[in-house]
Amino acid sequence: MRLSVRQILPLFVACALSLTGCATPPPADDPDAVAEYKEANDPLEPTNRVFYAINDALDTVILHPIALGYRAALPTPVRTGVHNVLNNLGTPVTLTNDLLQGNRRRAGDTMSRFLLNTTLGVGGLMDVAAERGIPDHPADFGMTLAVWGLNDGVFLFLPILGPTNPRDAVGFGVDSFVLDPWSWVGQGNTVRDLRVARAAVGAIDARVMVLDDFDRVKAQALDPYATIRSLARQYRTKQISDARGDVTPQAVKKSP
Amino acid sequence: MIAMLNRRQLLLAALSTVFVAGHAMGDSTDAAQALVEKLSRDLIGVVNGPGSAGEKQAALEKLIDRDVDIQAVARFCLGRFWRTANPDQLKAYGDLFRAVLVRNITSKVGEYQGVTMAVGKAQAREDDVLVGSVVTRPNNAPSRVDWVVSAAGGAPRIIDVVAEGTSLRLTQRSDYSAFLSRNNNDVQALIDAMRKQATQPG
Numbered sequence: 001m002r003l004s005v006r007q008i009l010p011l012f013v014a015c016a017l018s019l020t021g022c023a024t025p026p027p028a029d030d031p032d033a034v035a036e037y038k039e040a041n042d043p044l045e046p047t048n049r050v051f052y053a054i055n056d057a058l059d060t061v062i063l064h065p066i067a068l069g070y071r072a073a074l075p076t077p078v079r080t081g082v083h084n085v086l087n088n089l090g091t092p093v094t095l096t097n098d099l100l101q102g103n104r105r106r107a108g109d110t111m112s113r114f115l116l117n118t119t120l121g122v123g124g125l126m127d128v129a130a131e132r133g134i135p136d137h138p139a140d141f142g143m144t145l146a147v148w149g150l151n152d153g154v155f156l157f158l159p160i161l162g163p164t165n166p167r168d169a170v171g172f173g174v175d176s177f178v179l180d181p182w183s184w185v186g187q188g189n190t191v192r193d194l195r196v197a198r199a200a201v202g203a204i205d206a207r208v209m210v211l212d213d214f215d216r217v218k219a220q221a222l223d224p225y226a227t228i229r230s231l232a233r234q235y236r237t238k239q240i241s242d243a244r245g246d247v248t249p250q251a252v253k254k255s256p
Numbered sequence: 257m258i259a260m261l262n263r264r265q266l267l268l269a270a271l272s273t274v275f276v277a278g279h280a281m282g283d284s285t286d287a288a289q290a291l292v293e294k295l296s297r298d299l300i301g302v303v304n305g306p307g308s309a310g311e312k313q314a315a316l317e318k319l320i321d322r323d324v325d326i327q328a329v330a331r332f333c334l335g336r337f338w339r340t341a342n343p344d345q346l347k348a349y350g351d352l353f354r355a356v357l358v359r360n361i362t363s364k365v366g367e368y369q370g371v372t373m374a375v376g377k378a379q380a381r382e383d384d385v386l387v388g389s390v391v392t393r394p395n396n397a398p399s400r401v402d403w404v405v406s407a408a409g410g411a412p413r414i415i416d417v418v419a420e421g422t423s424l425r426l427t428q429r430s431d432y433s434a435f436l437s438r439n440n441n442d443v444q445a446l447i448d449a450m451r452k453q454a455t456q457p458g
Contacts, residue, residue, distance in 0.1 A: 032336040033437075036335075036336075036433055036437070040430075040434075076395050080395070135397070136397075212367070216364070220360050220453070221431050222431050222432065222434075222435040222446075222449050222450075222453070223431050223434040223435045223438065225434070226430050226431055226433075226434030226435070227427055227430060227431045227434075229430065230422075230426065230427045230430035230431070231422050231427055234421050234422040234423060234426065234427070235420060235421050235422050237421060238420060238421020238422070239421070241421075
């Protein structure tokens with residue numbers, strides 16, 4: 001992961017600079033259009049759409065076929081096992097963020113899950129904790145920043161990361177390079193290879209998880225970019241409100 | 257009239273208003289919960305029941321027509337363009353919206369084989385009622401699905417489905433509004449694109 005981000009970041013910055021794309025705000029005398037523009041919160045839309053198109057093209061020729069092959073080649077229990085091991089390896093990041101969010105119950109869940117799944121679950125292969133009523137929950141530094149009161153800012157569509165925003169993109173960097181001990185513990189070729197392997201398998205696993213949903217969005221949406229923008233933002237809002245400890249069902253925005 | 261009432265009568269009147277309102281509110285949450293529970297049983301029955309894919313799709317279509325306020329959802333999804341479209345366009349849009357919705361929901365019926373659904377508590381909100389549920393598909397983590405029920409059109413009917421925090425109608429409206437803004441806000445262009453969606457094979 002570290003290598004690929006390093007290689008791609010300069011390219012990304014160069015592209016971003018060469019595209020002077022900013023969405024043109026609608027005229028102020030059209031309140032409906034202005035409300036729509038604000039709701040989208042996507043002033044960099046032209047640039048974002050370029051990255052969406054690049055990502056989508058790369059996905060179509062690389063990740064999507066790999067994910068399809070992965071799903072076809074390996075039976076469900078094996079794929080679930082791989083997913084569980086990756087999840088278990090993510091414990092330090094999850095636990096640190098649970099604690100930074102001040103969520104003691106969740107931190108306790110994360111610790112119990114790690115202990116149960118590493119021992120009874122044979123090194124994390126089986127999610128025995130979920131079967132015992134301690135399900136997995138997401139926790140990342142973008143969420144932590146949100147719980148601390150930082151707003152998401154504008155919508156961004158970035159290479160690799162996909163739909164995100166400045167806050168969550170920074171959060172991703174902090175998770176990957178600061179909070180994740182696997183990114184700085186150990187050295188040498190073996191460690192580097194393991195790191196690359198984990199990142200590669202992680203990317204495939206993440207892609208497989210959304211294979212059908214994503215195919216469906218692309219097939220059914222008139223504007224897949226806008227649909228993904230809306231879905232990503234709503235989903236993230238729900239994750240954050242859950243992390244804040246909201247127990248009431250997710251409220252839907254009222255129609256204007 | 258009010259001047260003629262004494263304070264006790266006024267108090268009584270006020271109290272009864274509160275009770276009636278409270279009672280009506282209890283009714284609407286109960287009705288919403290009953291609606292979702294029945295729909296859940298019927299849905300699971302169709303999806304996991306016998307019959308060919310075609311038969312299941314036809315049965316699902318009936319359930320959608322019975323329990324979903326399709327025209328209210330259609331209207332929400334068109335947003336501000338509902339006011340600018342002409343009557344012919346609104347008619348065409350409404351019909352196509354139904355066709356595309358039914359198609360999107362029923363086309364993947366086979367993938368839901370083995371699904372289970374646990375309906376939770378109903379919760380009254382300002383204009384509608386939210387009924388929570390947990391939907392579990394084999395080999396998938398359980399997902400939280402909330403059903404939004406409104407009696408604005410008379411009988412209680414579903415006006416939105418919120419899966420893991422993502423609202424179906426909000427997402428659909430974003431899609432349409434983005435499409436329209438890239439097509440000169442021309443509702444006819446939207447209708448033409450929807451007609452293509454409704455008639456394409458697969």
